[in-house]
Amino acid sequence: xxxxxxxxxxxxxxxxxxxxxxxxxxxxxxxxxxxxxxxxxxxxxxxxxxxxxxxxxxxxxxxxxxxxxxxxxxxxxxxxxxxxxxxxxxxxxxxxxxxxxxxxxxxxxxxxxxxxxxxxxxxxxxxxxxxxxxxxxxxxxxxxxxxxxxxxxxxxxxxxxxxxxxxxxxxxxxxxxxxxxxxxxxxxxxxxxxxxxxxxxxxxxxxxxxxxxxxxxxxxxxxxxxxxxxxxxxxxxxxxxxxxxxxxxxxxxxxxxxxxxxxxxxxxxxxxxxxxxxxxxxxxxxxxxxxxxxxxxxxxxxxxxxxxxxxxxxxxxxxxxxxxxxxxxxxxxxxxxxxxxxxxxxxxxxxxxxxxxxxxxxxxxxxxxxxxxxxxxxx
Amino acid sequence: xxxxxxxxxxxxxxxxxxxxxxxxxxxxxxxxxxxxxxxxxxxxxxxxxxxxxxxxxxxxxxxxxxxxxxxxxxxxxxxxxxxxxxxxxxxxxxxxxxxxxxxxxxxxxxxxxxxxxxxxxxxxxxxxxxxxxxxxx
Numbered sequence: 001x002x003x004x005x006x007x008x009x010x011x012x013x014x015x016x017x018x019x020x021x022x023x024x025x026x027x028x029x030x031x032x033x034x035x036x037x038x039x040x041x042x043x044x045x046x047x048x049x050x051x052x053x054x055x056x057x058x059x060x061x062x063x064x065x066x067x068x069x070x071x072x073x074x075x076x077x078x079x080x081x082x083x084x085x086x087x088x089x090x091x092x093x094x095x096x097x098x099x100x101x102x103x104x105x106x107x108x109x110x111x112x113x114x115x116x117x118x119x120x121x122x123x124x125x126x127x128x129x130x131x132x133x134x135x136x137x138x139x140x141x142x143x144x145x146x147x148x149x150x151x152x153x154x155x156x157x158x159x160x161x162x163x164x165x166x167x168x169x170x171x172x173x174x175x176x177x178x179x180x181x182x183x184x185x186x187x188x189x190x191x192x193x194x195x196x197x198x199x200x201x202x203x204x205x206x207x208x209x210x211x212x213x214x215x216x217x218x219x220x221x222x223x224x225x226x227x228x229x230x231x232x233x234x235x236x237x238x239x240x241x242x243x244x245x246x247x248x249x250x251x252x253x254x255x256x257x258x259x260x261x262x263x264x265x266x267x268x269x270x271x272x273x274x275x276x277x278x279x280x281x282x283x284x285x286x287x288x289x290x291x292x293x294x295x296x297x298x299x300x301x302x303x304x305x306x307x308x309x310x311x312x313x314x315x316x317x318x319x320x321x322x323x324x325x326x327x328x329x330x331x332x333x334x335x336x337x338x339x340x341x342x343x344x345x346x347x348x349x350x351x352x353x354x355x356x357x358x359x360x361x362x363x364x365x366x367x368x369x370x371x372x373x374x375x376x377x378x379x
Numbered sequence: 380x381x382x383x384x385x386x387x388x389x390x391x392x393x394x395x396x397x398x399x400x401x402x403x404x405x406x407x408x409x410x411x412x413x414x415x416x417x418x419x420x421x422x423x424x425x426x427x428x429x430x431x432x433x434x435x436x437x438x439x440x441x442x443x444x445x446x447x448x449x450x451x452x453x454x455x456x457x458x459x460x461x462x463x464x465x466x467x468x469x470x471x472x473x474x475x476x477x478x479x480x481x482x483x484x485x486x487x488x489x490x491x492x493x494x495x496x497x498x499x500x501x502x503x504x505x506x507x508x509x510x511x512x513x514x515x516x
Contacts, residue, residue, distance in 0.1 A: 116454065116456070117455070129479070129508065130455065130459055130463065130465055130498065132455060134454065141450075143448040188453045189453055192450075238428060239473040240447075241475070243447075
């Protein structure tokens with residue numbers, strides 16, 4: 001495999017754009033990434049476009065708007081990992097030498113569903129019987145609190161931290177700080193989650209331009225190197241499984257660190273999949289940022305705030321930046337690239353050299369999660 | 380002579396043939412057992428996820444299990460009873476069952492037993508399914 005670097009990133013602020021169709025959500029992010037890379041759009045040789053619920057041929061619709069179609073475009077669906085899975089495919093393609101420059105898009109329009117929880121496929125047994133994403137994560141939270149004696153206030157503190165970070169991010173959907181009391185007083189969604197412990201419904205788009213290291217050096221001096229690119233699916237386990245330790249992320253993290261030749265202590269900043277408050281605590285532990293059962297104490301210690309030992313979700317994460325599902329993985333990369341380039345403004349993690357992104361999702365019976373994609377970047 | 384309106388056939392439960400109800404009204408979950416490797420699964424699937432055999436036979440599941448985790452859900456599609464309590468029940472044969480739960484004061488680790496219940500209602504009437512409820516005493 002040849003080395004692969006990120007030479008351009010772009011996104012639109014996450015939010016609610018009910019009047020825009022998916023092509024018009026997507027093209028401004030692509031145009032911004034092209035501008036950021038400082039290249040001609042025609043240099044893009046292949047496109048990998050991720051969306052979970054955007055429908056067919058979304059990549060073509062977006063590239064058509066910009067007059068840049070007529071090249072290989074692959075549309076990727078992998079639930080909340082759609083655009084991070086698209087990125088993993090693009091890294092393989094560029095790393096193999098097939099292309100010098102490739103584009104990754106993540107795009108989603110959730111406002112078209114008119115609110116409520118993310119619609120899931122009723123073909124699935126547990127979904128048919130009434131399972132939803134908040135309910136699934138709520139059970140994880142209940143079991144975690146039971147096993148480790150963690151209090152509601154400690155779980156709610158994840159939302160407080162990420163809302164604080166989101167308030168510093170012009171691209172975040174939720175830009176108002178909240179207190180633990182406000183989080184707990186918001187309306188109940190699925191016990192123990194109140195509304196402010198759930199990611200908001202919204203729309204968004206993000207784009208990444210990759211180049212082979214050789215070409216990247218010609219494009220810009222501060223290209224960000226892709227140190228690790230990992231994609232896996234959950235293991236099917238029809239029987240008992242420990243819901244407090246997400247097997248797909250534990251395994252994915254271990255393999256990603258091995259691939260990159262790095263460990264958790266080498267990571268300076270990370271964007272992890274905090275779809276619900278509890279998730280961030282589970283992922284501190286899954287990545288080995290802290291030991292099992294100590295996630296809440298780790299958060300309380302200040303280790304994961306901006307300025308702490310390992311800032312997590314400086315963008316505001318899914319809880320504050322928003323979670324237009326198919327766009328999330330690409331937007332995490334936008335944040336990490338900006339952090340590593342020192343362009344993150346008020347939420348800058350000082351001196352960050354190595355960053356990690358983690359997008360996982362897909363609520364289906366018998367799986368911890370359907371898909372998980374982890375990337376590690378270095379400046 | 381007036382023509383009698385055709386009687387609507389009784390609506391099958393949401394879980395289809397994954398539950399059997401005997402003459403006394405006692406519900407039992409019907410899962411699957413692989414005739415080749417012996418792996419048991421709920422719900423029953425046409426192929427074994429352990430050995431890929433298609434030799435799957437219906438098998439009665441244990442009626443009681445232990446509550447692994449649960450949540451009272453307030454935001455859900457209109458058809459469900461809201462709030463609704465859902466959870467995972469671990470059976471002694473190592474099957475984990477996603478289910479609606481009935482009863483007050485549930486706690487993780489409770490012993491629960493399968494029964495039939497109404498979990499929602501739509502334009503076609505009540506939606507019935509297996510449920511689990513706390514074993515009293």
